[in-house]
Amino acid sequence: MTPLPDPEAQIAPRKRSRRRSLTPWLFLAPGMAMFAVYVLIPIVQSVWVSFHDWDGLGQMRWIGTANYSELWWDDAFYTSLRNNVIWLALYMLAVPLGLMIALFLNQTVRGIRIYKSLFFFPFVISQVVVGLIFSWFYAPGFGLLYALIEWVTGSGVALLADERYVTYGIIAAGLWPQIAYCMILYLTGLNAVAPDQIEAARLDGAKGWRMLWHVVLPQLRPATFIAVVVTVIGALRSFDLVSIMTAGGPFGSSRVLSYYMYEQALSEYGYRMGYGAAIAVVLFGIMMIFISGFIWKMWRDEKGQ
């Protein structure tokens, strides 16, 4: 957008510009103050706490990097970290699966709007409820999936009680709403795909996969970007499902960093705020790699406008 000449600025330039330069900050003040107190400053404080031994009540004791060297030798930390990597990798499936469902639903038949809304349903409900629903789905004896597996293979699998499968079981529960989210992003994106380009490509004989790959997907790039952003963030933020479905069990095998941090800082295992903060800093560091990538891209788009 080209900046328009400001007629008033010519009338009283100095007074005008001084007032104008203060005004945005007045509008920003309340929101920025709240955001600084509850979000920005706590990030710095957490880093500070991570160099201390603290039970949350008494005196903080400076112990340097002792929390971090303890993490280095902590098996539970590596289990959580490994599970985070599995979460991240499998969660990304939500993007192509969401696209598939969106392509399936992108038709104009009677009642399709209701179908679209109902497919989106899982995203609207709380992860706590999703966790309970899937706990029931997997439950040995009376769970629907358990019964299905038993019927097909002859013996049921107690997914959430088995160290080998538990993380995958929870991720499947998490994928359910995440696929719905990606689906809605792609449905909205597909609406905006230029019909003339599709028609032109069709005249050139493009169809199916080649059409999708060379003509449609490039136009869906904004949708894909947001789908990837929210999926990465969602995967690394996973906490609710782990807490509801297994509380990190069995034997801590389904912990992720976010849950392990909570466990160390605020549960019956004791109030180890410093150690918890160190885990949080590691998780934050991992997420910052992604966040700075996203911000960098958004920044570039913004400058390019």
Added chain:
Amino acid sequence: MFPRPIQSMSPAAQRLYRVALPVMLVLWLLPLLGVAMTSIRPSSDLAQGNYFGMPSRLAFENYVTVFRNSPLAQYLWNSFRITIPVVIGAVALSCLTGFALAVYKFRLSLVVFFMFVAGNFVPFQILMVPVRDLTVNLGLYNTITGLALFHIAFQTGFCTLFMRNFIKALPRELIEAARVEGVTEWQIFWHIVLPLVRPAIAALSVLVFTFVWNDYFWAMVLTQGAATQPVTAGLNSLNGQWIAAWHLVSAGSILAALPPVLMFFLMQRHFIAGLTLGAVK
């Protein structure tokens, strides 16, 4: 349009599509349907092993039992008491911040904007210890106010992102013309911009309502007990008490899911506009 409209395909393909739609939907919602069925199944069915067949009768008394024998009503009420002030607070603050970042050109504008955006993506755990400490020190631990204040601050990040982009897309001439007339900046905000961002306010309201209603982590960190906890944390403790009473757990889950679901169906278009962050049209 992609894929090719089904109307241009053979009648057989069209019929197949008509059948596939409901079948896929049922498969997709299978876990949810199962829980909905369980919630109206009498406990005698579960005792006799009738888990998947038709319920022997519709046992709506499960819902009555849930209300009578547990503080679920109180939990639901708490959720409303937390969520509604947060919606108002976060949307109000972000109207101001969004206006400032979209209308004025100043050096740090983009830096401030991306601070809000980045803060919105951080893991909750990096905030947990200091925010809990701050809330305790303010004497707000285990209060609705303490939880709501945090949510207002955090949601302001997301709301600012959305609001700023929305206001930026408004025709700039409107604001410039008002300035020529000598209208004050506050009046421009109040009388010109605010009426135009009504769709954005609607979108943010439904989204923030859903996000905050569904929050579980902060409820666990900043509150305890039925007097203050919202329904998500409440369900977690009820789940602990009702081991294997799946008809009650299911009924409670359905009730907890209902308000955001209603919200979604009432304001669907706004909801989706918000979720795409305004970046996908």
